[in-house]
Amino acid sequence: MGRLQIAPQALVCKNTIIEGDVQIGNGTVVHVGASILAKNGPIIIGSNNIISERATIINNHAHPLTIGDDNLIETDSRVEGRGMGHRNTVGARGIIAGTSTLGNNCVVGAACTTDLAENVPDNTVLFGCPQARRVRADGNSDHLFMHKKHLEYIHEMLPRYNHIIEAE
Amino acid sequence: MSSASNTLISVLYHCPCNGATQSPGGLDTGVRVNSEGEEAVVPNASSNSELEAQLKLPLQPNSELLVLRASAIENLYYCDDCSELRCSRCVIEEPAGYHCPNCLFDVPTASVRSEKNCCARNCFQCPVCTHMLSVVETDTETRPFSFACSVCYWDSREIGWEFEKATGISPQIEAIKASDQQAKEYTSLLEYWRTVYRISATSAPTSTLGGHSVGGALKSRFGLSSGLAGNSASTAVIPPYQAAGYMDTDHTRVSQRMNIENVDTVPPLSADLTSIEPQRIRLHMKLARRCRSCHHILIKPESKAQATRFKIQLMAANFLPTITLPNRLSPKTPVLLPEMPLRVGKTVPLVLRFANPLYSEMRVTVAACAPEQDSHVEVVAQQFVLAPFTELWEYDEDEDEDSDGSSSGERSAGRQRGIVDRQGNRVAIQLNLTPKAVIDNLTVPLFVTCTHQDDMDMDTDAPASAPAGGDSSRRTVTNKFWVYISLGPTVQ
Secondary structure (H helix, E strand, O other), X not given: OOOEEEOOOOEEEOOOEEEOOEEEOOOOEEOOOOEEEEOOOOEEEOXXXXXXXXXXXXXXXXXXXXXXXXXXXXXXXXXXXXXXXXXXXXXXXXXXXXXXXXOOOOXXXXXXXOXXXXXXXXXXXXXXXXXXXXXXXXXXXXXXXXXXXXXHHHHHHHHHHOOEOOOO | OOHHHHHHOEEEEEOOOOOOOOOOOOOOOOOOEOOOOOOOEOOOOOOOOHHHHHOEOOEOOOOOOHHHHEEOHHHOEEEOOOOEEEOOOOEEEEEEEEEOOOOOOEEOHHHHHHOOOEOOOOOEEOOOOOOEEEEEEOOOOOOOEEEEEOOOOXXXXXXXXXXXXXXXXXXXXXXXXXXOHHHHHHHHHHHXXXXXXXXXXXXXXOHHHHHHHHHHHHHHHHOOOOOOOOOHHHHHHOOOOOOOOXXXXXXXXXXXXXXXXXXXXXXXXXXOHHHOOOEEOEOEEEEEEEEOOOOOEEEEEOOOOOOOOEEEEOEHHHOOOEEEOOOOOOOOOOOOOOOOOEEOOOOEEEEEEEEOOOOOOEEEEEEEOOOOOOEEEEEOOOEEEEOOOOOHHHHHXXXXXXXXXXXXXXXXXXXXXXXXXXXXXXXXEEEEEEEOOOOOOOEEEEEEEEEEEEOOOOOOOOOOOOOOOXXXXXXXXXXXXXXXXXXXXXXX
């Protein structure tokens, strides 16, 4: 039997599927249709993340799945494994498969997947078909700024059009 | 019935052209290309029409050439001057405009050659993933602009390309390249040798001497061999070269390089892609297509890059009947396709639907060629008439379906044998198919003849003037073509 802990400033829509032991940090937005399934171990989500529609975060293992801060998980993507660090972007239909993890500042391109047990180091970009990886330069200030703006906008607009789970 | 078997089912139209080299021949002189080298002549099977006497299968159904010569009706054109089917192999393609796929700028034909088929504006390709680069702005004070790729996150700062302005990138790139030491040296060397050549060419007007004196100047400068006594007058005029800033002081290596006789190995391509400069984006062409024999334009796209329409669009589907293997005749009737895979020896009814795209009535004759090794086809309805296409039929379809059930019983007596359904401009006929052998892809060839009255006034004949012979404002157009219907594998 799990419990859902939502931080006071987090915004979790009612039409989501959240099962098991899930903690959601401050400022994080969980859009409609997302699934956070802590089937086995717990899922701990940090602050200021954006989890988009139809994204699935699923933990089938006993160890916790940890998601850091300032991540963007785009639509229809899938996060398994042990989670990720901070400031990552998982593109639309991107998959973090098996027991893989993402470091910090990574980008998983649209429809790209990690290998089954790949610990992706920091600052890596997964792109292309066939899969390619490369390291990107730091210089993330723009991206963080946009992320903040995005978050502010969502916090303002989302409650007007969706039912939100009230945090205790 | 799996969807995988449905993907093998197709109706392909055969174009009797001879491909790239010759003008298309008529069907009577059909190319008899056969993998075994035998002629495929078909004897008379029925006493019906003399059409069957002329039936010569142009390609065996299991020939590999079928892929080249026959295609779905969507890929075929029709020349209304010649009144013949045209395929992609017997049309002439010519460019109808050039544009950049990134900025969608229409490039005039003169600029295409001078810019070497690339976009002259700020359109570059990412060296890592070949995606299009966009100009981004960052917070740095000097030179805030650079190129960035949104797919692989490559930034042009990694190779040192930073710009002060967002527009007019090309001259800024030239400035960056010009500041490179080796590039400067190269340009000054090029200038030097150009002057040498010019001077030696003017001093010795015959070309052979001009060439030799350059060689002489080169060798005397480096002191490698003094074999050829060059034109001393020309070498005296030209001062020796002064390095502009870059000098390779390793003389042994230089002389080795200059005396290379054979090259046995080639160094491997470096995997470091980030040091490659972005290339300019190549231009795309819009193609127009013409009939090979009469040069009538069949396809003409609009020349504006953003427009996806066509000014002239003569497609086969607008002139020839579209033949399909329908799944159902209407939402209420049961599924028509026979059970897949087909069994040898078992006769199944195969329903073909013909749709008439024209505004005038079309008379269609279907003939099978028999006997075939792989299958036996009996065409029950050999001749039928297709009603003309009216847009109103689209709206009347509901009425037809409601009345079909009730009136089908009454009309079945008056219906032609073999016609399963008639709706608007479409007719579904039934063939009885008996596979005879186990093969990978059963292909049934059918010979279709369609005739219609083309009642458009010809340009030359004025309707007022009395035509010389009969009815020249209406002409009878006949199209004959082979259709190959693939039905997937057969099993025992």
